[in-house]
Amino acid sequence: MARTQFEKLHEEMIAEILSRLPAKLIGQSRCVSKQWCSILSGPQLIKAHLTFHSHKYEEEKLITVCRSQSLHALTFNQNGNGVVSRKLDFQQQLSDNWVTVGGSCNGLVLAVNDKQITFLINPTTLKYHRIPDSGNASIVALECPNRLRWFPDVAYGVFVRGIWENGVLVNGALHWLASEDSDYSPVIVAFEIFSGAGPTTIDKGKHVISKLVALRGCLCILSETEETNTTWIIKNTMWTMKDYGIEESCTKFEVKGPDDAGLIPLCFMSEDDVVLDACASLIAYNRREDQ
């Protein structure tokens, strides 16, 4: 008697295999059978998928708002030259009156429309969820230690405001900048959001950090000024921290752009190409060729 081939594999292994598929195919594979559907909808798979893909993106996508107020997904080709734009078509269910993309996390995008209603969108499945407008509701409760003074906008709504707007989620920990009472130089504060441990501060030497961004599962630290002896040089310096928490794993690159400030890295196009947001226009920057 020939058994069906997947009967030989138990569910754990099917999950292990399917977690290696790109997100788009996970959605499709749910149609295969009820067993696959239940495996593919389970929290275990989602977790495995995130762990696997946060460090290895098959393609890098960027969701932006177009002039026509519609949402577009931009996919960059591997060779770094071509850009494919695809409109997110909600088929009349959501109207195209988007104002801004609030942020993204684990493949989900937070978009705000002109009525100030916030939607959480999965750009792959086009499923969306309206975020209840409860002002500063905090989903995760945090204890603020006394010695840290938070930036006022961070103190509220950790999930909604923290992750999406201010904090940066890398390796299951939420990072943001805070400054201590006596000193105005910001430090990076990390919270383990699942275990509730923390906060721990990450020291970044003498650099003044202006912004944190997550790039390919790495924490990216931006600094616009750097103190060199007595002179202040305005620079856009970025570090990406590959192995989490290990400072030696930082690769540092400096951007000598046409503008002195306002460059925010959005995503990697390939190993060396970074897409930068420079005041409403997008710039591709090659780390190796420095242009």
Place this chain on the structure above:
Amino acid sequence: MASSTTGEKKILTLKGGDNEEFILEESLVLQSELLKNMVKEERVSSIPLPSIKSKTLVKIIEYLKKHAELTPSNKEEFKNFEKEFVNVVLEELLDITVAVNYLKINGLLEFCCQAVADRIKDKSVEAVRKIFRIESDFTPEEESEFRKETPEAFEGDLDDTTN
């Protein structure tokens, strides 16, 4: 006899599903968490593995040998070997994956899972069902709902013959 030795090297016998015997150095099987525990705790010299076909076992032993020889200088060669290793019909690849999972050879398991995933990456839902011989257990209504929601899942590569 508890164990036989030649010089310093301990020898171990693995018995495949069809009673074929494979004699190899004990150090090789230590890559398998399961066998490592058996060897360390029970001090056995012969391990029956009735659930694993001999053909599969041959492949796995081949991998263990290559992996033991891995050095920084032949990394490229090993990569090519790995590529060839999973270049087998899907049925066999699944046998290997199941056996590797049972034996707990972690590095190889990762690689096999990825290889299986690569096989189904470009396939349509229909082709995946065919490959794995899965009967759809959805009602016709649910089925047509899927087709409406994700039409692209039912397009794509219908070819399942390469497997």
